[in-house]
Amino acid sequence: MHAMPVPPYSSLGEFKTGISKSHLHKVLGFIISRILAMWKLFLIILTNLFAKTTVAHKFGPLFPNTLFDSSYCLSWRVAVEVNNAGPWRNVPMECVLYVGRYMLGGQYNRDLETVMEMIGTYLDGMDAGDDGMDAWVLDIDDTCLSNLFYYQGKQFGGMPFDPAAFKSWAAKGMCPAILPALNLFNKLIERGYKVFLLTGRDDLTFRDITTANLQDQGYFGYKRLIMRTADYKGKGAKIFKSAIRKQLIDEGYRIRGNVGDQWSDLLGDYLADRNFKIPNPMYYVP
Numbered sequence: 001m002h003a004m005p006v007p008p009y010s011s012l013g014e015f016k017t018g019i020s021k022s023h024l025h026k027v028l029g030f031i032i033s034r035i036l037a038m039w040k041l042f043l044i045i046l047t048n049l050f051a052k053t054t055v056a057h058k059f060g061p062l063f064p065n066t067l068f069d070s071s072y073c074l075s076w077r078v079a080v081e082v083n084n085a086g087p088w089r090n091v092p093m094e095c096v097l098y099v100g101r102y103m104l105g106g107q108y109n110r111d112l113e114t115v116m117e118m119i120g121t122y123l124d125g126m127d128a129g130d131d132g133m134d135a136w137v138l139d140i141d142d143t144c145l146s147n148l149f150y151y152q153g154k155q156f157g158g159m160p161f162d163p164a165a166f167k168s169w170a171a172k173g174m175c176p177a178i179l180p181a182l183n184l185f186n187k188l189i190e191r192g193y194k195v196f197l198l199t200g201r202d203d204l205t206f207r208d209i210t211t212a213n214l215q216d217q218g219y220f221g222y223k224r225l226i227m228r229t230a231d232y233k234g235k236g237a238k239i240f241k242s243a244i245r246k247q248l249i250d251e252g253y254r255i256r257g258n259v260g261d262q263w264s265d266l267l268g269d270y271l272a273d274r275n276f277k278i279p280n281p282m283y284y285v286p
Contacts, residue, residue, distance in 0.1 A: 140210065
């Protein structure tokens, strides 16, 4: 008689691969949340289409063209990216569908790649010094790691920012790498630059989970992960990040480049030699 095949799991409920039930539940929960987010996006699309059709039929040319013409939302996005819009709270409701298409339809990726090509051209024109003091500063959220999955469930920035919900998302440590940024990171390391990862995430709450998330996504070899400490609690990102750049310069580092998705990552005092803004029309951080 042949022996019965051994099931691919133990009596403790763990797969032979070492994947525990708790981890599987975490992954399944993440997948379900993404399905729900896509369902919400589908409802948003239907709502926008219905609203446009109904209003256009009922009011015709008397109603503003911004409800029907994506050119308005394109202009709004450009104003946001060049910082002409100033502080803003949410994506306009009539532009939620447009921003969703932008982020998921390929244009965001093309714009991101273009920024990285420009950084590459800048890098090709110089070399890191032999003293090891040439540095780059990279933001984390939506620069190195993506929060797009989270914002899909928040109408791509159309809903008011929910600090508790975002902290809950970040605490999962499941933010995927933004691949063009990861490629840039690796190129900087290979060329001998010291890379500092600078984030407004709370140091006490998120250091361990952020470190693990970065490692899981392939970020190895950076000089230092710098997070917001109690000294900077309640201060704007521009003030906090300016102070950190000053500290790096005081340590003798030459900040050759700075990359971020928010203007508050780049503006302020003690600026890098070159600043590179990558696109993000989903939210604004002062």
